[in-house]
Amino acid sequence: MAGSSTELEHGLSERAQTLLKTLVERYIREGQPVGSRTLARDSKLDLSPATIRNVMADLEELGLVASPHTSAGRVPTARGYRLFVDSLLTVKPLRPATVSRLKRELGERAETPAEVIESASSLLSAVTRLAGVVMLPRVEQVTLRQVEFLPLSGNRVLVILVTNNAEVQNRIIHTGRTYSAAELEAAANYINREFAGRDLRGIREAVAAAMARARDDMGRIMETALAVADRAFEGRRDDDFVLAGQNHLLEYQEMADIERLRRLFEAFNTKRDILHLLDQSLDAEGVQIFIGQESGYEVLDSCSVVTSPYRVGDQVVGVLGVIGPTRMAYDRVIPIVDVTARLLGAALSSE
Amino acid sequence: MAGSSTELEHGLSERAQTLLKTLVERYIREGQPVGSRTLARDSKLDLSPATIRNVMADLEELGLVASPHTSAGRVPTARGYRLFVDSLLTVKPLRPATVSRLKRELGERAETPAEVIESASSLLSAVTRLAGVVMLPRVEQVTLRQVEFLPLSGNRVLVILVTNNAEVQNRIIHTGRTYSAAELEAAANYINREFAGRDLRGIREAVAAAMARARDDMGRIMETALAVADRAFEGRRDDDFVLAGQNHLLEYQEMADIERLRRLFEAFNTKRDILHLLDQSLDAEGVQIFIGQESGYEVLDSCSVVTSPYRVGDQVVGVLGVIGPTRMAYDRVIPIVDVTARLLGAALSSE
DNA sequence: GTTAGCACTCTATGTATTTGAGTGCTAAGG
DNA sequence: CCTTAGCACTCAAATACATAGAGTGCTAAC
Numbered sequence: 001m002a003g004s005s006t007e008l009e010h011g012l013s014e015r016a017q018t019l020l021k022t023l024v025e026r027y028i029r030e031g032q033p034v035g036s037r038t039l040a041r042d043s044k045l046d047l048s049p050a051t052i053r054n055v056m057a058d059l060e061e062l063g064l065v066a067s068p069h070t071s072a073g074r075v076p077t078a079r080g081y082r083l084f085v086d087s088l089l090t091v092k093p094l095r096p097a098t099v100s101r102l103k104r105e106l107g108e109r110a111e112t113p114a115e116v117i118e119s120a121s122s123l124l125s126a127v128t129r130l131a132g133v134v135m136l137p138r139v140e141q142v143t144l145r146q147v148e149f150l151p152l153s154g155n156r157v158l159v160i161l162v163t164n165n166a167e168v169q170n171r172i173i174h175t176g177r178t179y180s181a182a183e184l185e186a187a188a189n190y191i192n193r194e195f196a197g198r199d200l201r202g203i204r205e206a207v208a209a210a211m212a213r214a215r216d217d218m219g220r221i222m223e224t225a226l227a228v229a230d231r232a233f234e235g236r237r238d239d240d241f242v243l244a245g246q247n248h249l250l251e252y253q254e255m256a257d258i259e260r261l262r263r264l265f266e267a268f269n270t271k272r273d274i275l276h277l278l279d280q281s282l283d284a285e286g287v288q289i290f291i292g293q294e295s296g297y298e299v300l301d302s303c304s305v306v307t308s309p310y311r312v313g314d315q316v317v318g319v320l321g322v323i324g325p326t327r328m329a330y331d332r333v334i335p336i337v338d339v340t341a342r343l344l345g346a347a348l349s350s351e
Numbered sequence: 352m353a354g355s356s357t358e359l360e361h362g363l364s365e366r367a368q369t370l371l372k373t374l375v376e377r378y379i380r381e382g383q384p385v386g387s388r389t390l391a392r393d394s395k396l397d398l399s400p401a402t403i404r405n406v407m408a409d410l411e412e413l414g415l416v417a418s419p420h421t422s423a424g425r426v427p428t429a430r431g432y433r434l435f436v437d438s439l440l441t442v443k444p445l446r447p448a449t450v451s452r453l454k455r456e457l458g459e460r461a462e463t464p465a466e467v468i469e470s471a472s473s474l475l476s477a478v479t480r481l482a483g484v485v486m487l488p489r490v491e492q493v494t495l496r497q498v499e500f501l502p503l504s505g506n507r508v509l510v511i512l513v514t515n516n517a518e519v520q521n522r523i524i525h526t527g528r529t530y531s532a533a534e535l536e537a538a539a540n541y542i543n544r545e546f547a548g549r550d551l552r553g554i555r556e557a558v559a560a561a562m563a564r565a566r567d568d569m570g571r572i573m574e575t576a577l578a579v580a581d582r583a584f585e586g587r588r589d590d591d592f593v594l595a596g597q598n599h600l601l602e603y604q605e606m607a608d609i610e611r612l613r614r615l616f617e618a619f620n621t622k623r624d625i626l627h628l629l630d631q632s633l634d635a636e637g638v639q640i641f642i643g644q645e646s647g648y649e650v651l652d653s654c655s656v657v658t659s660p661y662r663v664g665d666q667v668v669g670v671l672g673v674i675g676p677t678r679m680a681y682d683r684v685i686p687i688v689d690v691t692a693r694l695l696g697a698a699l700s701s702e
Numbered sequence: 703g704t705t706a707g708c709a710c711t712c713t714a715t716g717t718a719t720t721t722g723a724g725t726g727c728t729a730a731g732g
Numbered sequence: 733c734c735t736t737a738g739c740a741c742t743c744a745a746a747t748a749c750a751t752a753g754a755g756t757g758c759t760a761a762c
Contacts, residue, residue, distance in 0.1 A: 053728050070711045071755045072753065088736055111523040148499065150513060158517050162501060169520040172462040235501045247620060250613040258609070262601040269598060386724055398734050404725065421742045422724045 012062075012083075016055050019043055020064060021088040021129040024076045028327055031253060033073035078326065080290035081304070085289055092331040094339060098127060102340060107348045112166055113137075113348060117242050120320060120344045125245025128333050130324030132244045135278050137310075137317035137348060139164065142200040147191050149184035149228055157184065159232040163200065163344055168188050170316075179224055183316040187225035204233040239275055243268055254302060254325045267299045278319040287338050292326050306333050308341035312348045320344060355586045363413075363434075367406050369417060370394055372439040375427045379678055382604060384424035429643035429677065432655070436681050443682040445690060449478060453691060463517055464488075464699060468593050471695045472672060476596025479677030479684050482619075486592045486629050488661075488668035488699060490515065493551040498542055500579055508535065510583040514551065524582040529577055538576035547620045551586055555584040572620035590626055594619055605653060605676045629670040632658040638689050643677050651675055657684050659692035663699045671695060 012020070022043040023034050033043075036049035036056060056074050057092075059065045064080035067073065073182075076084065105123055108117040117134050124132030148160040155178055161169040179187075195203045207229045215331050246268055248345075267273050277295055281288045290305040300323075307321030319338055363371070372553035373394040377385050385393075387407060394403075407425055410416045415431035417653055418424065427435065456474055474496050475483030499511040505689040506529055512520040512532050529539075546554045558580045573612055597619055606615075618624050632639045641656040651674075658672030 033755090037755080041494055049755090050705050050707090050757095051703085053706090057757080067756080069713070069755095070757090071713070071753085073755070112521070146499075146501065147512075148497075150497065150517075152517055158513070160499075160511060160513070160519055162509070162511070164500075166501075166503055166521075166523060168519070170463070170508070170519040171519075172517060245617045247613060250609055250616065256609060258601055258607060261374070262598060265598045265601065384724090388724080400724090401726095401738090402734085405735090408726080418725080420723085420744065421726090422744070424724070572734050 007340045015045065015047075016059060017088060018045060019052060019055050020059060020076075020080065021084065023065065023074060024080060024084045024088070027076055028329055031327060033068055033075050035073035038073065040276075061097060078294060081326060081330075082294070085291070085334075089331055089334075091335055094332075094335050098336070099339060102127070102343050103334075106340075106343045107350075108229060110347065114167075116347045118244075119244040120340060120347075121244035122335070124320065124322050124340055125248060127336055128322050128324070128328075129245075129248045129251070130328060130333070131246045131249055132320070132321040132322050133241050133274065133278065134320040134344070135241045135275070135318040138170065138239075139312075139313060139317060143197055144191075144195055144200055144203060146196065147188050147229075147232070149179075149183050149188045149232075151179055151184055157227070157232075161232070161271055171232070173228070175228060179228070183221070183224045186221045187228055190221055190225045191229055197294055200233055204230065206335070207233070239273065240297070241275060249324065252325045252327075254327060260299075260302070263299045264303070268291065269299070272295045273299065274323075277305060278321070281309055281319045281321070282316060284309060287334050287341075289330070289334075304328055304330075306330070306337050308337045309343040310341040310348075312345055317348075363527060366396065367410060368399075368439060369396060370403060370406050371410060371427075371431065371550050372435065374416065374425060375431060375435045376440070378427055378525075379680055382678060384419060384426050386424035389424065429645060432642045432681075433645070435641070436685075440682055440685075442686055445657045445683075445686050449687070450690060453478070453694050457691075457694045458701075461698065467695065467698045469595075471691060471698075472593040472595040474692055475671065475688070476599060478687050479673050479675070479679075480596075480599045480602065481673040481679060481684070482594050482597045482600055483595045483671070483673050484625065484629065485671040485695070486626070486669040487589055488663060490592075490663075490668060491666070494548055495542075495546055495554060496550055497547065498539050498580075498583065500530075500539045500583075502530055502532050502535055506585075508579060510579075512583070524579070526579060526582070532577070534575045535579065537572045538579055541572055541576045542580055551584055555581065558584070592622065592626060592629060593634070600675065602676075603676045605678060611650075611653075611700070614650045615654070618648070624650065625674075628656060629658060631671070632672070633660055633667060635660060638685050638692075640681070640685075655679055655681075657681070657696050659688045660702045661692040661696040661699075663696055668696075668699075 001231075012346050019039060023039055026034050026038065026042055036052040039052050039056075040047055040049045056065065060067070060074065061082070062079075063077055064083060066076060066077050103124055105119050106116060110119045119135060121134040124130075124134070126132075142163045144161070144163060145165075146162040150158040151162070152158055152172065155175050157173050157179065159171050159173055159177055161171075163169065191203075195206070198206075200209050207226050210227050211230065219348045246265060249261070249264070255261055266279055271277040273288065277297065277300075284307075287306060287308045290300070290307075292304065295303075295305055301326065303323055304326045305321055305323050306328075308321050309316045311317060322333060324333075360558040366667050370390060374385050374390055377389065377393055378563070387403040390403050390407075391398055391400045409414065410431070411418070411425065413430075414428055416425040417428050435550065451473055456470050457467060461470045468487060472483045472686040475481075475485070477483075493514045495512070495514060496516075497513040499517060501511070503509055503523065506526050508524050508526055508530065510522050510524055512522075514520065542554075546557070549557075561578050562581065597616060600612070606612055628641065628651075630647065635658075638657060638659045641651070641658075644652050646654075646656055653676065654674055655677045656671050656672055656674050657679075660667045660670050662668060662692060671692055673684060677683075
């Protein structure tokens with residue numbers, strides 16, 4: 001009865017499932033098309049190659065496997081992998097050594113948030129031997145902790161913004177006129193006094209409102225503060241991600257096509273497509289997998305992307321994951337991505 | 352007479368030089384071994400292929416050209432390229448459009464020093480279609496402009512260091528005990544008052560001296576200041592470089608060996624070897640070229656590196672350059688590297 | 703439903719053969 | 733003595749062909 005229920009899920013007999021599973025596992029391990037004889041040996045079903053060939057013909061019909069040519073074995077298709085990861089996969093528990101390594105390097109070694117992100121990406125790539133990506137956390141509410149204005153030559157002002165806990169941003173803004181160090185300091189003091197702890201966007205609105213209201217009857221300090229702050233708090237879309245270990249991709253046979261590779265690396269550089277893809281996982285529950293063309297981006301054909309959102313507090317703030325050939329060890333990669341997402345969240349929260 | 356003098360320089364007849372030059376130029380353009388017939392047509396010497404073959408035999412004897420196999424044309428060796436760039440090369444003046452592009456994007460578009468460096472690297476790579484590298488400027492004298500200490504949870508302090516003009520560094524230090532915001536502010540004030548404008552290393556020494564001298568009879572503020580500053584001003588070796596456009600290397604036929612490529616990219620990641628190589632150019636006069644194995648690093652076999660130091664004021668502070676296949680358009684690349692070095696220096700000075 | 707048997711297909715590998723580009727050498731000519 | 737035509741020679745690349753082996757699909761028997 002259990003048998004018939006699993007059978008109904010995707011119209012595959014228990015036996016066919018076992019065989020598909022064995023085939024995918026074997027192919028992932030060896031990278032060679034799997035023939036009926038091998039499969040007969042590998043699966044413990046005690047069936048003759050001939051029988052298995054019949055099953056394979058069915059699986060091929062269903063688009064779950066394909067053979068590169070008549071006299072080669074079978075290879076999983078994207079749909080085959082999909083079925084595999086969805087209902088056949090037995091996830092491998094992580095080695096304790098791996099877990100503690102992740103914990104150590106994420107929690108203890110890394111200091112600033114930027115370093116933590118960087119580590120997460122490197123770790124993902126090092127542990128999986130794939131390319132690791134970590135989207136920068138999109139912090140909806142960036143609160144001002146402290147601001148500093150320093151005059152530079154040529155009507156420029158160096159703005160140092162300390163936000164949230166330990167994030168430091170600095171930018172240079174061009175102002176309409178020259179401000180003295182004293183003026184700027186007073187202005188910064190004013191802003192820190194008035195706005196510390198408040199949301200950056202809110203501050204900018206408050207500043208705009210104040211400017212509109214006050215016009216010419218405001219004091220020198222406030223005028224400076226508002227003029228500078230208006231430009232200093234300009235929203236900055238920092239949709240971005242940190243990539244590590246694209247080199248690993250060179251190690252895989254299936255990435256040998258140099259022109260494909262170039263286009264893939266180009267996409268890593270351009271970032272746009274990859275970001276779009278990661279964005280899609282922002283509101284997914286847990287680990288999500290894009291297999292081959294599923295991602296919808298041509299450069300990622302024959303690649304799979306395994307992602308997971310990560311949260312700070314109970315708020316999802318970003319996505320991380322790995323990118324590699326479709327033929328990757330999903331049973332190992334999935335838990336690694338999963339755990340790293342949790343640990344990254346924890347590390348960022350504790351800052 | 353002029354003829355005989357050039358001849359003596361490297362024991363090559365004027366004619367042999369012309370032929371070598373033509374051969375190298377042709378090979379750089381086409382990427383195919385050059386045969387005697389082609390060479391006869393290309394060089395305007397009005398010689399028969401047979402004569403040219405004789406000359407080629409001589410050049411081969413001298414190790415300046417080689418043939419991949421008996422019945423292929425000749426290809427320049429590393430020594431051949433060397434002679435070519437040293438005495439045969441006619442450098443191509445840059446197109447005004449290129450120059451103004453470099454100027455615009457380096458001088459105007461980029462704001463902070465970090466952005467300028469980044470641009471320089473991208474530009475080098477974009478304009479030459481090779482990989483661009485820019486060593487971070489090693490500023491011997493890092494003067495303190497302003498320091499800020501902010502308390503974080505768990506005995507940690509966020510240090511924001513504004514140095515020289517507009518460089519902002521931030522780091523997190525762990526302290527022996529918890530300091531209050533007020534304590535830290537007072538300490539920062541003390542340091543800013545006492546040490547602003549002085550050399551970072553000098554400050555640390557002064558602090559160490561003060562700590563040794565003062566022991567327990569110093570005021571609370573000074574104690575805090577010294578304790579924190581001691582850790583905050585720790586020297587930080589930031590030997591590093593910014594790499595751009597390694598993707599371009601995938602476009603070249605001669606980089607098709609995927610295993611070599613992997614090792615090269617690995618070297619880019621490790622940075623150590625590349626840094627060593629760049630270091631060697633620090634005290635060179637102008638543009639320097641490493642051809643093939645000349646660099647001494649195995650990964651760079653069949654690569655050439657064209658570098659130039661760049662200066663801020665009259666002080667050499669770093670090196671930039673490009674990395675690409677030995678077969679690169681030296682006549683174009685050399686002036687680009689040269690000009691970019693000057694422009695980068697200028698852009699950094701004007702900050 | 704399962705399986706043995708068999709013809710068939712297709713790749714990979716190895717071996718000749720041919721073609722063409724380019725060389726080195728030699729001998730003749732200025 | 734330098735230059736060049738001529739020619740034999742070499743070698744890579746292309747082409748064709750044969751062979752071996754892996755694996756299939758199909759059929760017929762169990």
